Amino acid sequence: MTTLELSGGHVLRPDLTVERADVLVDQSAGEVLEVGALAGTGDEMLDCSGSLVMPGLVNAHGHGAMTLLRGYADDKPLEAWLEEDIWPAEAELEAGDVGAGTRLAAVEMLRSGTTAFVDMYFQVDEVVDAVTEAGLRARVGHGVVTVGKDDEAARADFEESLAVAERHDGAADGRVRTAVMPHAPHTVGTEFFEAFVPRVHEAGIPLHFHLNETPAYLDPIEAEYGERPTVYADDLGLLGEDSWVAHGVHVDDSEIELLAETGTSVVHCPASNMKLASGMAPVQELLDAGVMVGLGTDGAASNNDLDLFDEMRDAAMVGKLAAEDASAVAAPDVVRMATEGSAAAAGLPVGRVEAGGVADFAVVDFEQPHLTPTHDFVSHLVYAARGSDVRHTICDGAVLVRDGTVTTLDEDAVRESASEHATALVDRAN
Ligand SMILES: N[C@@H](CCSC[C@H]1O[C@@H](n2cnc3c(=O)[nH]cnc32)[C@H](O)[C@@H]1O)C(=O)O
């Protein structure tokens, strides 16, 4: 057994209190052995003085390789943005592009303290390779869209999602888990849900999809079935403890109730919702109803970064606006969303720094002008800290960022390759 000691820092405990403590990790098991006063007992030492050791952040909804389309099409609502810009560009995506874009996403997430993420995209073999190389943890899936496809192509897309989920679950020493990811209730035909969802359940695979992101998600389902999309999704077997949805912006009281009853988690993506003017999710109402709420960036083309510190601040701000109440979506609730909430939504065993827990951490440097004085660590994490304050990132007991530098991937090479792939992709699309 090789041990790693995170020494000299403060630690954010699961009850969100902060204490002066060291953390001892069994690197081979990727597990925390002890949190307390250790004084140099680790085989390897990582200096955390002046810093806070917190659970690694969990990005519970996104499309990693969309980093290639960052800044490609801005200032448009979701439907026009997808149909006029994003989908035509994605039609030209090749496997190598997805690998390059996901590596860039990995570097960006690691540098800003994210240790686990959820990815809904294409060419998932490439995504898995990038995750494996980066040392990250992820729940990945192939996104299914059947609108605009003939029956054969639609079925093939759903088959691919199932095959990918079965093929990759448990990869990278168990750091990679999978899900089947139909894009949304209105972009996948009813007959395909009916044919495939029972098979997904039989195989014991979780489900993840976009729900009620904009009013355009509601209209076609209300027109055809006379019910809200959440009810329609429940009829199709899409809700439950093993399901989590992204957005949940336009959900009425009965839908919130149904999400709570079925144990379906909601991943809030405030930056994407603001940028595309999709609306304000009723986050405080979801929390009050007992819905598990996580946090996600969505893709880098609708955010436009993958920094969960930004996302935490946005969640607090927009949550207050939505509730018209400054006490709504308070800092501790937001920190929980970005850690345990996201982890529970995505079914990953992370989100707490404790003995016996998984060794995934972000170490945040508090010796910064904008983090001075420190009346309250949790307040700073939400309202004042930035991803660039992350000093070290540790996943599964391995130090993936040390003093701001990624140890597993060559950052310059990753940036260069992503730029080349992005330029060639956009050339092909235009
Ligand atoms: N196999 C599918 C791929 C779906 S991947 C998931 C999709 O979600 C898209 N996407 C990204 N951000 C959002 C969002 O905010 N709402 C809805 N879709 C999004 C993304 O561009 C990608 O096309 C196909 O044949 O089209």
Ligand SMILES: [Zn+2]
């Ligand atoms: Zn999305």
